[in-house]
Amino acid sequence: xxxxxxxxxxxxxAALAGLPGMGPRRLRALVDRRTPGEAWAVATAGHAGxxxxxxxxxxxxxxxxxxxxxxxxxxxxVGVLAAHHAAGVAVRTHPAVAVGPAAPAYPxxxxxxxxxxxxxxxxxxxxxxxGPRVAIVGTRRCTGTGGGMARELxxxxxxxxxxxxxxxxxxxxxxxxxxxxxxxxxxxxAARPVGxxxxxxxxxxxxxxRDLWATVAGEGLLLSEAPLxxxxxxxxxxxxxxxxxxxxxxxxxxxxxAVGGSLHTVHEAIRRDIxxxxxxxxxxxxxxxxxxxxxxxxCTPVRDASDVLVALGLRRGRRRAAADPRPVPSELEAAVLExxxxxxxxxxxxxxxxGLALPDLxxxxxxxxxxxxxxxxGGWYERRATA
Amino acid sequence: xxxxxxxxxxxxxxxxxxxxxxxxxDGLPTFTxxxxxxxSCREARDRARAAIESSRLTWPVxxxxxxxxPPTVRxxxxxxxxxxxxxxxxxxxxIEASALEGLAFLGELGLDxxxxxxxxxxxxxxxxGEAALVLPAESVDEARLxxxxxxxxxxxxxxxVACARGLEPWPEPGPPARTAAPPAPPDLADVRGQPxxxxxxxxxxxxxxxxxxxxPPGAGKTMLASRLPSILPPLTDREALEATxxxxxxxxxxxxxxxxxxxxxxxxxxxxxxxxxxxGGTSLMRPGEISAATHGVLFLDELAEFAPHVLDALRQPxxxxxxxxxxxxxxxxxxxxxxxxxxxxxxxxxxGGQPGGCRCTDxxxxxxxxRLSGPLLDRFDLRVEVQRPSPDDLFTDEPGxxxxxxxxxxxxxxxxxxxxxxxxxxxxxxxRLDEVGPLDEQATALLLEALRSGRLSARGLHRxxxxxxxxxxxxxxxxxxxxxxxxxxxxxxxxxxxSVAAQAVAG
Numbered sequence: 001x002x003x004x005x006x007x008x009x010x011x012x013x014a015a016l017a018g019l020p021g022m023g024p025r026r027l028r029a030l031v032d033r034r035t036p037g038e039a040w041a042v043a044t045a046g047h048a049g050x051x052x053x054x055x056x057x058x059x060x061x062x063x064x065x066x067x068x069x070x071x072x073x074x075x076x077x078v079g080v081l082a083a084h085h086a087a088g089v090a091v092r093t094h095p096a097v098a099v100g101p102a103a104p105a106y107p108x109x110x111x112x113x114x115x116x117x118x119x120x121x122x123x124x125x126x127x128x129x130x131g132p133r134v135a136i137v138g139t140r141r142c143t144g145t146g147g148g149m150a151r152e153l154x155x156x157x158x159x160x161x162x163x164x165x166x167x168x169x170x171x172x173x174x175x176x177x178x179x180x181x182x183x184x185x186x187x188x189x190a191a192r193p194v195g196x197x198x199x200x201x202x203x204x205x206x207x208x209x210r211d212l213w214a215t216v217a218g219e220g221l222l223l224s225e226a227p228l229x230x231x232x233x234x235x236x237x238x239x240x241x242x243x244x245x246x247x248x249x250x251x252x253x254x255x256x257x258a259v260g261g262s263l264h265t266v267h268e269a270i271r272r273d274i275x276x277x278x279x280x281x282x283x284x285x286x287x288x289x290x291x292x293x294x295x296x297x298x299c300t301p302v303r304d305a306s307d308v309l310v311a312l313g314l315r316r317g318r319r320r321a322a323a324d325p326r327p328v329p330s331e332l333e334a335a336v337l338e339x340x341x342x343x344x345x346x347x348x349x350x351x352x353x354x355g356l357a358l359p360d361l362x363x364x365x366x367x368x369x370x371x372x373x374x375x376x377x378g379g380w381y382e383r384r385a386t387a
Numbered sequence: 388x389x390x391x392x393x394x395x396x397x398x399x400x401x402x403x404x405x406x407x408x409x410x411x412x413d414g415l416p417t418f419t420x421x422x423x424x425x426x427s428c429r430e431a432r433d434r435a436r437a438a439i440e441s442s443r444l445t446w447p448v449x450x451x452x453x454x455x456x457p458p459t460v461r462x463x464x465x466x467x468x469x470x471x472x473x474x475x476x477x478x479x480x481x482i483e484a485s486a487l488e489g490l491a492f493l494g495e496l497g498l499d500x501x502x503x504x505x506x507x508x509x510x511x512x513x514x515x516g517e518a519a520l521v522l523p524a525e526s527v528d529e530a531r532l533x534x535x536x537x538x539x540x541x542x543x544x545x546x547x548v549a550c551a552r553g554l555e556p557w558p559e560p561g562p563p564a565r566t567a568a569p570p571a572p573p574d575l576a577d578v579r580g581q582p583x584x585x586x587x588x589x590x591x592x593x594x595x596x597x598x599x600x601x602x603p604p605g606a607g608k609t610m611l612a613s614r615l616p617s618i619l620p621p622l623t624d625r626e627a628l629e630a631t632x633x634x635x636x637x638x639x640x641x642x643x644x645x646x647x648x649x650x651x652x653x654x655x656x657x658x659x660x661x662x663x664x665x666x667g668g669t670s671l672m673r674p675g676e677i678s679a680a681t682h683g684v685l686f687l688d689e690l691a692e693f694a695p696h697v698l699d700a701l702r703q704p705x706x707x708x709x710x711x712x713x714x715x716x717x718x719x720x721x722x723x724x725x726x727x728x729x730x731x732x733x734x735x736x737x738x739g740g741q742p743g744g745c746r747c748t749d750x751x752x753x754x755x756x757x758r759l760s761g762p763l764l765d766r767f768d769l770r771v772e773v774q775r776p777s778p779d780d781l782f783t784d785e786p787g788x789x790x791x792x793x794x795x796x797x798x799x800x801x802x803x804x805x806x807x808x809x810x811x812x813x814x815x816x817x818x819r820l821d822e823v824g825p826l827d828e829q830a831t832a833l834l835l836e837a838l839r840s841g842r843l844s845a846r847g848l849h850r851x852x853x854x855x856x857x858x859x860x861x862x863x864x865x866x867x868x869x870x871x872x873x874x875x876x877x878x879x880x881x882x883x884x885x886s887v888a889a890q891a892v893a894g
Contacts (some may be wrong), residue, residue, distance in 0.1 A: 287742070287743025347771075347878050348582060351583060359871035360871060363871050366833060378772075379772035380740060
């Protein structure tokens with residue numbers, strides 16, 4: 001098969017992924033026993049009968065057929081592929097998709113997956129996926145303690161040569177990636193971050209993470225099931241979570257509410273027989289309700305990075321923690337730290353618990369914040385375990 | 388065939404003297420009102436005619452012209468009714484003109500000839516100068532507050548005519564009704580625990596700093612705010628008269644005894660329109676809630692639920708202590724010097740303050756945060772988290788510290804501010820901060836660090852220094868500001884928009 005034919009097939013695969021409402025299951029059904037080029041012709045013919053046969057769908061596919069016909073008007077699959085290549089994005093198809101013998105490489109860990117992506121869009125070096133990989137996931141609304149823990153795990157695991165897989169979302173995901181980047185800033189040999197996202201690789205989401213997104217793309221690997229320009233529709237995130245689970249050797253949940261996307265990732269990991277570990281949280285913290293439930297169900301707890309390294313078989317036993325580099329708090333400051341009880345507190349909580357006068361308490365807290373013992377956020381203070 | 392009677396009309400919170408001239412001449416029976424009357428003023432004809440006929444007097448079957456001078460001032464409302472009727476009776480020769488010499492008239496007429504009270508009696512009385520005033524009996528307590536003139540309280544048009552004809556003496560006001568002292572505002576002793584919230588109230592009262600309380604539902608934000616009047620200094624005579632004029636003109640109702648002595652507490656609902664809050668209206672230019680709160684407290688509960696344009700309209704009066712309302716008919720300015728206290732939940736679910744506690748979606752949080760503009764937020768010198776009191780505090784028999792000692796500390800702090808030449812520390816000009824609140828070395832270092840880390844803006848710096856000044860005044864340190872004062876002032880200024888997620892990645 002010539003290079004032009006391969007381009008036409010890959011382009012058709014990319015164009016198919018960009019049709020409205022094209023989920024992973026529909027895409028797999030369309031390219032099952034058809035080349036992407038043939039599937040493109042079927043999908044965009046506007047004929048509901050053919051589409052029903054192709055998708056095996058019992059429901060009414062009339063509106064879908066019309067939407068796809070309209071969306072395909074004026075789209076040239078070869079042009080779609082060229083646009084991806086111009087943006088530095090590789091289009092990779094599952095080995096079962098018949099695009100020809102010279103197809104670009106596809107992540108080996110996804111080939112045998114029960115629900116593999118038929119088409120993947122990537123930037124960066126796929127060889128990263130050959131090393132040990134840990135997914136760090138958790139709530140977008142994390143506490144300072146949880147975010148700090150995710151960052152610490154990301155940093156120490158990366159330094160130990162473990163690639164961090166996460167979703168680049170707000171909260172835990174972003175903190176884990178930042179930790180990985182911290183490690184790389186210190187050691188060029190540290191493992192690289194892997195980001196799996198729900199939108200097109202040119203649509204950073206959330207926009208607050210635009211810079212993080214670019215840095216991860218530059219330092220490591222970004223993957224998406226969505227072609228360039230695809231918006232972060234709500235249904236794409238559960239699909240994204242299954243890829244995060246599938247890419248990891250171990251999934252670590254740092255903080256999770258009783259219901260949330262990270263528990264969906266856990267579910268996908270369990271389906272695939274991938275180990276799930278959880279960082280214990282306060283039983284009074286709503287942000288730890290999900291992880292504590294996992295622990296109650298028998299999930300392995302994570303106290304620090306060495307627990308994860310042991311689970312990966314990279315280390316035999318736990319190492320002793322290094323000495324704390326922070327200045328030793330004064331007697332009064334230590335009393336304030338004790339009053340936290342490892343839960344978020346306001347000035348008022350601390351005043352009641354310590355009985356200190358407000359000005360004295362304010363001074364102690366300023367010192368503790370400056371020395372890294374306490375984090376602060378909009379009127380709330382949190383004791384921090386590490387610098 | 389001319390009758391001339393002085394009266395007054397209300398524009399905003401100012402009374403304006405009006406001369407009512409009535410001319411009666413032969414011709415086809417008509418009744419014309421000239422001189423910028425509004426609709427309710429024009430209706431004086433119908434009320435006056437019914438009242439005159441009910442009082443067994445004669446309505447002239449002639450050509451009647453009513454002129455309300457000066458013609459440049461808009462005449463609003465029904466307060467000129469009695470004056471129009473009296474001028475008409477003089478012009479139609481039913482009363483001697485000399486009988487009304489030196490008398491001014493205020494009052495609305497009922498169709499049966501009774502005389503009803505009018506809104507803004509205090510301001511109208513002021514506008515009438517030395518003239519003895521014939522006015523509705525129900526308004527006499529208000530008019531008495533102005534002092535310096537004779538008052539004749541009357542019940543009906545027939546009574547006024549009888550007095551004017553010399554059949555009865557002009558009635559004199561009775562001794563002021565002995566009224567019970569106005570009910571004391573709610574006391575701080577009812578507040579259990581909550582030391583930070585109590586302290587924030589004390590700083591707000593002592594320094595005149597606007598206060599924003601952030602906290603979940605049920606934290607007692609409304610209860611705390613309503614106790615602020617009990618620790619604010621009572622109004623001075625001048626302030627009391629100004630507040631009374633506004634309440635009188637706005638029809639907000641006066642306390643027993645008439646004079647507004649206790650700092651007003653106004654808590655408009657978050658559905659309030661901008662006219663209700665700021666003042667105005669089409670023809671009756673009435674003061675709004677912010678003026679009614681003058682020398683007192685304006686409490687906005689559920690701040691983020693107010694319409695954004697209504698909140699932004701607060702910014703100018705917050706700076707200038709008065710509000711100018713311009714309409715096609717007139718432009719008036721109302722006093723608006725109030726202490727702004729607001730309360731809001733940190734996010735729609737109400738639990739977003741506590742890290743990890745929020746259950747809102749990002750979008751919902753963002754929309755909620757956007758409702759409050761940065762410039763308005765900036766005007767709150769004090770922004771504190773208010774938490775539900777602990778159950779132990781609620782069931783203790785020990786009451787909280789009552790208002791009286793707190794009020795004494797507030798008065799002492801205000802006295803220090805007056806020595807510096809301002810009413811309260813919040814009004815200290817930025818250029819004088821170095822002189823009246825010099826910083827020691829550690830305090831300077833802390834502020835520099837806060838500026839460098841972006842926790843504090845240049846504008847915020849002055850506000851923190853003013854609050855620190857008040858904190859030090861309450862701490863018994865009237866000169867140099869130390870670390871403890873600046874640290875506490877910084878802690879009393881939390882950023883409600885600080886994002887939990889942003890904090891997490893920084894950690």
